[in-house]
Amino acid sequence: MTALWKNNRGLLIITAIVVVLMAGLLQSLEPKVWMSIMLSGATLAALYFLVASGLSLIFGLMDVLNFAHGVLFVLGAYVGLSTFMNPRLLFNTLPFFFVLVAAITVAQHFGRIFWRRIGTERGRRVATAALLLLAAAVLFLALRGFPIRALNAFNITAVGGAVTTAEAQEPMATMLRRVTMVLLAGLPIGLLLAPKQTKDELPLRPVWQTLLIAGVAVVIGYALLLVRDPGETFMLAMSTDVRFVLAIILGTVAGALAGVGIETALIRPFYGNPVTQLVLTLGLSIAGIDLIEAIWGEEGNPPMSPPSLFAANCRSDSLLGWFSEHCQSIDVLGRAFPTYRLFIIVVGILVFIAVGVLLRRTRIGMIIRAGVQDSEMVQALGINVRRVFTFVFALGSALAAMGGVIAAPYLGVFPAMGGIFQLQAFIAVVIGGMGSYVGAAVGTIILGLARAFGDHFVAAGINVPFLDTVIKGSPAIARASTVLIMAIVLLVKPAGIFGKKE
Amino acid sequence: MESTASLPTKSVARQRLGEWWPYLLVLAFLVLFPAIAALTIGDSTAAQPGAGFFEQLVQRAESGYAKFWQGMVIQMLILGIFAMSYDLLLGYTGILSFGHAMFFGTGGYAIAILIGRNFNWPFGLALIAVVVIALVQSLVFGVLSLRVKGVYLAMVTLAFAEMFFILAEAGDFRAYTGADDGLHGFPVPAYLSATDHRTRFYYLALIFFVAVFLMTKRLVDSPTGRVMIASRDNENRAMMIGFNTFWFKLIAFVAAGVFAALAGALFALYNVSVTPSVLSVGRTIDALAMTIIGGVGTLVGPVLGAAIIQLLGYWLERWFGANWTLVYGIIFMLIVIFLPYGIVGTLRARSFRLREGWRRWRKLGDRD
Numbered sequence: 001m002t003a004l005w006k007n008n009r010g011l012l013i014i015t016a017i018v019v020v021l022m023a024g025l026l027q028s029l030e031p032k033v034w035m036s037i038m039l040s041g042a043t044l045a046a047l048y049f050l051v052a053s054g055l056s057l058i059f060g061l062m063d064v065l066n067f068a069h070g071v072l073f074v075l076g077a078y079v080g081l082s083t084f085m086n087p088r089l090l091f092n093t094l095p096f097f098f099v100l101v102a103a104i105t106v107a108q109h110f111g112r113i114f115w116r117r118i119g120t121e122r123g124r125r126v127a128t129a130a131l132l133l134l135a136a137a138v139l140f141l142a143l144r145g146f147p148i149r150a151l152n153a154f155n156i157t158a159v160g161g162a163v164t165t166a167e168a169q170e171p172m173a174t175m176l177r178r179v180t181m182v183l184l185a186g187l188p189i190g191l192l193l194a195p196k197q198t199k200d201e202l203p204l205r206p207v208w209q210t211l212l213i214a215g216v217a218v219v220i221g222y223a224l225l226l227v228r229d230p231g232e233t234f235m236l237a238m239s240t241d242v243r244f245v246l247a248i249i250l251g252t253v254a255g256a257l258a259g260v261g262i263e264t265a266l267i268r269p270f271y272g273n274p275v276t277q278l279v280l281t282l283g284l285s286i287a288g289i290d291l292i293e294a295i296w297g298e299e300g301n302p303p304m305s306p307p308s309l310f311a312a313n314c315r316s317d318s319l320l321g322w323f324s325e326h327c328q329s330i331d332v333l334g335r336a337f338p339t340y341r342l343f344i345i346v347v348g349i350l351v352f353i354a355v356g357v358l359l360r361r362t363r364i365g366m367i368i369r370a371g372v373q374d375s376e377m378v379q380a381l382g383i384n385v386r387r388v389f390t391f392v393f394a395l396g397s398a399l400a401a402m403g404g405v406i407a408a409p410y411l412g413v414f415p416a417m418g419g420i421f422q423l424q425a426f427i428a429v430v431i432g433g434m435g436s437y438v439g440a441a442v443g444t445i446i447l448g449l450a451r452a453f454g455d456h457f458v459a460a461g462i463n464v465p466f467l468d469t470v471i472k473g474s475p476a477i478a479r480a481s482t483v484l485i486m487a488i489v490l491l492v493k494p495a496g497i498f499g500k501k502e
Numbered sequence: 503m504e505s506t507a508s509l510p511t512k513s514v515a516r517q518r519l520g521e522w523w524p525y526l527l528v529l530a531f532l533v534l535f536p537a538i539a540a541l542t543i544g545d546s547t548a549a550q551p552g553a554g555f556f557e558q559l560v561q562r563a564e565s566g567y568a569k570f571w572q573g574m575v576i577q578m579l580i581l582g583i584f585a586m587s588y589d590l591l592l593g594y595t596g597i598l599s600f601g602h603a604m605f606f607g608t609g610g611y612a613i614a615i616l617i618g619r620n621f622n623w624p625f626g627l628a629l630i631a632v633v634v635i636a637l638v639q640s641l642v643f644g645v646l647s648l649r650v651k652g653v654y655l656a657m658v659t660l661a662f663a664e665m666f667f668i669l670a671e672a673g674d675f676r677a678y679t680g681a682d683d684g685l686h687g688f689p690v691p692a693y694l695s696a697t698d699h700r701t702r703f704y705y706l707a708l709i710f711f712v713a714v715f716l717m718t719k720r721l722v723d724s725p726t727g728r729v730m731i732a733s734r735d736n737e738n739r740a741m742m743i744g745f746n747t748f749w750f751k752l753i754a755f756v757a758a759g760v761f762a763a764l765a766g767a768l769f770a771l772y773n774v775s776v777t778p779s780v781l782s783v784g785r786t787i788d789a790l791a792m793t794i795i796g797g798v799g800t801l802v803g804p805v806l807g808a809a810i811i812q813l814l815g816y817w818l819e820r821w822f823g824a825n826w827t828l829v830y831g832i833i834f835m836l837i838v839i840f841l842p843y844g845i846v847g848t849l850r851a852r853s854f855r856l857r858e859g860w861r862r863w864r865k866l867g868d869r870d
Contacts, residue, residue, distance in 0.1 A: 065657075273842075279790070279838050283831050286834065288831070290827045426660065427661055434654070479668045
């Protein structure tokens with residue numbers, strides 16, 4: 001009993017406080033109102049959690065405070081939105097990524113021979129600069145004048161009105177030239193990423209595997225381009241549910257890839273120098289949001305329509321009823337609640353369980369947990385902890401991007417949403433204790449509930465006991481409440497609820 | 503003979519001059535800048551015939567490009583004060599704060615509200631009030647946030663600043679803060695108006711700048727400043743020697759807060775407007791960027807960084823239009839990678855890390 005108390009003191013105290021608070025609120029509110037506020041809070045909490053969990057894991061394992069996490073959230077949201085509503089963008093851009101991956105894979109494999117032939121250090125330096133310039137020049141020539149904004153002008157909210165697919169797309173010959181040039185630009189990039197030390201004689205991937213990966217990627221890339229017109233028609237004719245699943249998958253993959261890219265290019269060269277890493281992610285967040293604005297526009301999109309599973313214009317009596325009717329709202333104690341938001345909550349819980357199982361029950365999870373404790377020791381035990389770093393960074397980025405996709409039908413998609421969610425995730429992580437996975441979950445639940453109840457009291461006011469007045473807050477007070485909670489928690493426990501002592 | 507005992511030492515004045523000549527050179531340039539601008543890029547038709555040489559000079563300085571570039575330098579000086587105060591935290595005391603805009607913005611709002619229609623205080627009194635408010639504010643939030651360290655402190659200060667930002671945007675205090683519109687056209691004393699008497703405002707900003715520079719330099723060179731630097735380098739050791747580093751960090755926090763508030767007040771007076779954006783995280787990031795680009799842990803660096811960012815922002819916006827921050831972000835990252843000690847730090851150490859920057863990237867393909 002005492003051991004249980006000692007080990008879980010933070011959790012137990014917080015649970016007790018939350019339960020008492022909720023019970024008190026249940027006394028003063030009608031149950032149906034209380035329930036719907038709780039569910040709204042849980043919806044927000046689930047979205048915050050998807051951002052905060054990655055942030056917390058990344059910080060805990062590699063001491064990187066990732067200021068670019070919000071950018072990944074927005075990136076996921078926009079990629080998901082494009083998959084769901086504007087597939088022509090995918091058919092006209094994805095080929096670039098596939099051929100680039102193919103070229104990089106091949107060049108990286110055979111790059112060792114290239115570097116071995118250049119004997120001197122000076123020669124290698126010159127070759128590096130030359131390859132970098134070559135890649136930049138070819139990429140620039142390949143992508144110059146690419147009509148990205150026209151491809152994105154798919155709905156009436158876009159500035160200048162919608163552009164039809166026939167007008168937006170470039171002729172097939174131009175696109176083939178562009179894709180082929182990107183393929184060529186991938187070769188010097190692959191060479192740059194190839195191992196350069198001649199003494200490094202680690203076994204490589206077998207040649208047939210490299211060729212297989214590259215071949216499949218090239219075929220997919222060109223095939224996507226060639227079928228772009230029937231492909232768009234086909235995708236738009238698909239059921240919205242399938243498209244939504246595709247959107248989640250593509251958004252998440254985009255987030256993971258971006259995460260790998262960020263970790264490789266900006267974080268990995270600067271381990272042991274946390275301020276530099278932090279400042280670099282900060283610079284990336286400035287540039288990244290602007291890149292997203294340059295591609296998708298600054299104006300943002302209204303909430304996209306939820307998939308048809310959550311779209312029928314009716315109100316189900318129960319979950320069982322929803323299974324057959326697919327209504328957009330569901331009856332909760334006599335009050336309607338949107339089913340899509342329940343879906344967000346379920347996703348949040350599933351992700352919490354899945355990542356929890358990954359951390360607790362798998363080998364890599366064990367390494368991650370050990371790395372959070374002492375990454376140097378893990379390295380000393382002969383585990384390539386850097387590779388685990390990349391994995392965790394990709395995982396965190398993927399979770400944030402997935403949060404962006406599932407937030408899109410609820411909140412809409414706009415470039416500033418990343419900053420908003422990132423700040424809330426920071427606050428949640430500080431409340432829960434940095435580096436603690438459960439802490440991130442608890443912190444986000446507290447924040448979500450605080451926001452939901454705060455919004456309710458802004459709308460309805462608080463009955464002051466023993467007085468007949470009703471105090472109404474302003475929206476600002478609901479927004480500032482999260483900061484106040486954080487200040488209180490830090491005053492009581494400077495390392496957060498689940499944080500380790502310094 | 504007595505002369506055998508005396509050593510051929512320089513006089514104190516010459517010794518001082520030897521240390522200070524670069525600063526004096528820059529100061530001389532800044533003092534003469536309006537005159538130079540008036541004679542080179544000023545509008546010669548603006549000078550009224552018959553007026554004295556000095557008056558003509560002022561008239562020319564307050565016209566055309568000369569007026570514009572004086573405005574640029576005024577903003578550089580104001581942002582320079584802000585960045586210097588930030589470096590007092592980051593560079594000299596090792597406190598990574600993400601809430602410095604809190605002081606900058608509060609200074610701006612305080613002066614705008616106090617001289618505005620609600621209070622109508624005289625200007626001098628309002629300026630003193632700004633200092634007092636900043637003192638109290640930085641004491642309170644310093645005590646609160648210095649309980650934690652490192653990244654936690656960064657996030658705590660970030661959240662506190664966000665709270666002020668939310669309060670400034672809130673509709674509840676619209677009568678005072680103007681909510682999300684901010685305050686515009688509050689009665690800046692006519693003799694200080696930056697539109698009518700730009701040269702005069704220029705010298706006001708310059709005086710403030712020099713004063714803050716000297717005070718900061720005095721602070722970091724004093725024994726107190728040495729303890730700050732010690733607690734940056736190794737806090738445990740500083741505590742072991744017997745210094746309660748908390749107080750020294752608090753001194754740095756308060757000094758930085760007051761200077762930042764002064765910069766914010768000047769900024770508000772110059773623009774004759776404050777909007778909630780002066781309290782936003784972006785302001786703090788600006789200060790951080792100026793400090794990092796110029797050189798962390800130097801006083802000249804942040805000022806240089808402020809000048810560079812001001813110019814860079816101006817040119818990039820002209821060349822690249824609305825998406826200039828994309829280029830700015832990339833340039834910023836490249837500077838962080840290739841000049842990790844900033845411009846001044848790199849010059850001082852005389853060690854360009856260009857090669858190291860390359861090597862870090864060239865090693866990417868190698869297995870660990």
